[in-house]
Amino acid sequence: MKSASLDRHSFVPLCYQIQHRFLEQIRSGALKAGQPLPSEQQIASRLRVSRMTARHALKGLCSLGVAYSERGRGTFVSRIKLEKDFRQVLSFSEEMRMRGSRPRSTVLAFRKTQPDSQVAEALHLSSKEDVFLLRRVRLADSVPLCVECTHIPVRLCPDLQKTLDPGASLYRTLREHYGVQIDIADEVAEASLASAEEARLLRIPRKAPVFRFTRTAYFRSGEPVEFVKSVYRGDRCKVVNRLTRRLGLGAEGSI
Amino acid sequence: MKSASLDRHSFVPLCYQIQHRFLEQIRSGALKAGQPLPSEQQIASRLRVSRMTARHALKGLCSLGVAYSERGRGTFVSRIKLEKDFRQVLSFSEEMRMRGSRPRSTVLAFRKTQPDSQVAEALHLSSKEDVFLLRRVRLADSVPLCVECTHIPVRLCPDLQKTLDPGASLYRTLREHYGVQIDIADEVAEASLASAEEARLLRIPRKAPVFRFTRTAYFRSGEPVEFVKSVYRGDRCKVVNRLTRRLGLGAEGSI
DNA sequence: TATGTTCAGTTGTCTATACAAGTGGGTGTG
DNA sequence: CACACCCACTTGTATAGACAACTGAACATA
16 A cells, blocks of 8 residues: 555645655656546545545635546546746746756945936835936846846835845845745836947847846735846746636636 | 625525625725725625635635735735637637627638648647648737647547538637637747748738647546647737746746 | 446535634733 | 734645536447
């Protein structure tokens, strides 16, 4: 029998222990794409938990996208690859490290300032609230990839100019010094051409193709944390997304 | 008391009736951003359901992104806007109609063919399986927006050349004639410049900025359904995405 | 052969209850 | 005033059981 028993005194809830066990089996290849997972009943009786606990574990796998359920048939391992480079809410530094590159930054500007109307609207700022403006060239393995201009309300991190090591990760500083945890981000990408200044900073020809991003990041509550405008080289960057069908929102379900 | 009672004989499950009720209240403005929803206990006693049913309804709202829970405090309406134009798995036709434009297509090619290696790999095709190739210029309100080249395994829709009205929605045809329901899509976007042919078809200058997309669409099971390469005008199109932080996947949770 | 039936197994929904653990306010003490 | 403590309320997790609805295969019937 493959199943070592669960740790009922762990501070990790049982359903997550079960979920983690299946994740391991899927990643290791012991459970292959398309294969059925044990039924809720089987999990419940083998591991001596209630069926709802087993079910919760399986549902967790489904919402991660690694499995899917069919009524009357069972729950199966999804055939979809779990590529790691689907865009999540990651900082530039996190993203570069995840793909094995060494991130670095050159600070072009870092000051307190009054937001223009676009920034104020995106961050829901009251009329005279100040923001930090941080403009950087960001490099991976010494190759410049983008020019990024970040705006953060001063209220969220009053003494950022003392605490931020400008070369380090801004997100890490926000997390460790201010408990600021970003959960959601809205992003708009446009295809465009490099201006003269951008071309110089990125070391590409003028009028080379670039992405222009604006990005607003939020807490879980929906309060805005950060507004970023950035320009990425088109020859070294791709935007990878996984889209899913959401049900139950505004437009009615008739599809 | 605001709560009309639930229909216990409806074929709509109770938890979805509850969820729908709150969605209505949020959309109508009766429940505003940041306000607390009733607690699980309150819902349970007011509507005479068990707490788990009430909880299931609230969790559904959370996974839709319209609410969030905080342990010990309650569940609150999210401040995040539910813009409709966040990219879901929508066909060009669906997307255009959602934003109030009239979609149209010009068919450049529609034939059965052998897939090249990129297509075969994306669709997980065995060596000699054929695909339909459908190449179209897609217009919104008579303005050409993109050139799109779709590949679909013949196996999934053997007589597509009879059933497809080439002007109509491909996705609708797939759904209505073959029960093919697409749930997930992976998309890669690049910033690039228009070739001479693309510029002519899209009526833009040569070397104007464009998006190049590749897109693979899947069933819920992860079986690939469709592979698309497309070129979008950079001056009329934006890519809008909402990114969320996912927990529990490959890289460990220490963030 | 073709068709309908039954049946075991599965997920979906629901009930009722219990305890753990975090939040926030109030109270009483020092 | 500051601090510890308690209490009511909240969400998170878990249990045990129930019925509905669906699937697929085995079986019986015409």
